[in-house]
Amino acid sequence: xxxxxxxxxxxxxxxxxxxxxxxxAALLWxxxxxxxxxxxxxxxxxxxxxxxxxxxAQQYQKIMNDKKxxxxxxxxxxxxxxxxxxxxxxxxxxxxxxQLHLSHQQHNFxxxxxxxxxxPIAVAQLNLETLQKRKLDEETQQxxxxxxxxxxxxxxxxxxxxxxxxxxxxxxxxxxxxxxxxSELVTKQIEMFKNSFxxxxxxxxxxxxxxxLGEELLLQMLLNNLTENAIKYSPAxxxxxxQLKIKADKAVxxxxxxxxxxxxxxxxKIFQKFYRVGNENTRKAKGSGxxxxxxxxxxxxxxxxxxxxDNIPTGTIFTATFKMS
Numbered sequence: 001x002x003x004x005x006x007x008x009x010x011x012x013x014x015x016x017x018x019x020x021x022x023x024x025a026a027l028l029w030x031x032x033x034x035x036x037x038x039x040x041x042x043x044x045x046x047x048x049x050x051x052x053x054x055x056x057a058q059q060y061q062k063i064m065n066d067k068k069x070x071x072x073x074x075x076x077x078x079x080x081x082x083x084x085x086x087x088x089x090x091x092x093x094x095x096x097x098x099q100l101h102l103s104h105q106q107h108n109f110x111x112x113x114x115x116x117x118x119x120p121i122a123v124a125q126l127n128l129e130t131l132q133k134r135k136l137d138e139e140t141q142q143x144x145x146x147x148x149x150x151x152x153x154x155x156x157x158x159x160x161x162x163x164x165x166x167x168x169x170x171x172x173x174x175x176x177x178x179x180x181x182x183s184e185l186v187t188k189q190i191e192m193f194k195n196s197f198x199x200x201x202x203x204x205x206x207x208x209x210x211x212x213l214g215e216e217l218l219l220q221m222l223l224n225n226l227t228e229n230a231i232k233y234s235p236a237x238x239x240x241x242x243q244l245k246i247k248a249d250k251a252v253x254x255x256x257x258x259x260x261x262x263x264x265x266x267x268x269k270i271f272q273k274f275y276r277v278g279n280e281n282t283r284k285a286k287g288s289g290x291x292x293x294x295x296x297x298x299x300x301x302x303x304x305x306x307x308x309x310d311n312i313p314t315g316t317i318f319t320a321t322f323k324m325s
Contacts, residue, residue: 016092016093016096020085020089023085024082024085027078027081027082027085028078030078031074031075031078034074035071035074038067038070038071038074039067042063042064042066042067045063046060046063049063102274117155117158119151120151120152120154120155120158121151121155123147123148123151124148124151124152124155127144127145127147127148127151128148130144131144131145150196153192153196157221157224157228160217160221161221161225161290161291161294162290164218164221164294165273165290165293165294168294168297175215175301176215177213177214177215178213178214178215178216179211179212179213180211180212180213180214180215180216180219181210181211182210182211182212182214182219182244182251183206183207183208183209183210183211183244185216185219185220185223186206186210186223186242186244186253187204187206189220189223189224189227190202190204190206190227190242193227193231193240197231199236200231200236200239200240201238201239201240202239202240202241202242203239203240203241203242204241204242204243205241205242205243205244205245206242206243206244207244207245207246209246210244210246210251210324211324212251212302212322212324214302214322215301215302218298218301218302219298219302221294221298222253222294222295222298222299222320223242223253223255225291225292225294225295226253226255226291226295226318226320227240227242227255228291229255229291229292229318230255230256230257230259230316230318231257233257233259233260233316234257234258234259234260234315235258235259238257238258238259238315239258240255240256240257241254241255241256241257242254242255242256243256246324249323249324250321250322250323250324251321251322251324252319252320252321252322253319253320253321253322254317254318254319254320255317255318256311256315256316256317256318257311257315257316258311258314258315259314259315259316260314260315261310261311261314261315261316262308262310262316267308270292270308271292271293271295271296271306272293273289273290273293274289274290274293275289275292275293276289295318295320299320299322302322303322303323304320304321304322304323305320305321306318306319306320306321307319307321
């Protein structure tokens with residue numbers, strides 16, 4: 001958000017509070033004016049009473065009861081409208097702030113995703129042009145092809161994330177669940193990561209007979225996003241640990257890293273759409289802010305739950321639990 005937008009927001013916020021203060025002051029003035037008018041009417045009615053008549057005390061008491069009733073009515077109405085105004089003001093303020101925050105996140109998302117899309121395209125284009133224009137030895141050719149495939153896989157994953165997020169938000173995604181050999185799916189995806197990141201160490205512990213009722217594409221995206229998140233936020237020399245175990249009729253998938261970890265405050269926010277860990281201006285890790293949001297949505301569609309905990313001594317553990325029946 002640039003200086004102009006911040007200045008504009010400050011002006012709108014000041015005007016909002018001024019307008020709210022004016023409405024409350026007008027309501028208070030309305031109460032005082034009505035109360036004064038009521039007192040004047042009561043005094044006029046009292047002045048017209050004949051003190052020597054037998055009905056004086058009764059008539060005076062009736063006038064005082066009317067005054068009390070009118071005052072109670074004004075106080076009740078004023079309090080009721082004041083509460084309505086304050087509730088509406090709080091609702092509008094929170095909704096506006098939430099919308100501005102979402103707009104800011106969407107702006108950051110567009111900037112991040114533009115960079116994320118352009119980078120693999122540029123790398124793939126450069127590699128292909130190099131292969132086309134130069135006569136390279138077999139080893140160099142295979143290395144360039146390998147790098148190009150990695151970038152296209154990265155681009156494909158990002159596009160899948162964006163499309164799935166759009167479908168989920170628009171209510172256009174239709175679920176088609178079937179029995180999935182989850183152990184095999186996890187094993188294949190780990191092998192893919194080992195090929196894509198040959199310098200990375202992956203520790204695995206996979207039970208051999210884990211079946212789930214679910215969607216293969218979504219479960220594949222879940223594991224990919226969790227693993228890519230672990231790779232992005234941990235040093236290259238540190239291992240990534242992936243476990244799939246059966247515990248009490250539940251399938252438990254764990255992805256652990258030994259990276260920078262996540263603070264307790266951010267643990268509550270990381271599954272929000274567009275949210276990314278760290279400061280927007282100093283963050284170095286790539287990403288669009290959709291990965292963990294989609295992980296949460298995928299887990300919910302499979303009637304499971306996902307937790308994030310600290311990995312001792314450093315790092316983070318994501319634990320996804322599924323019902324097997």
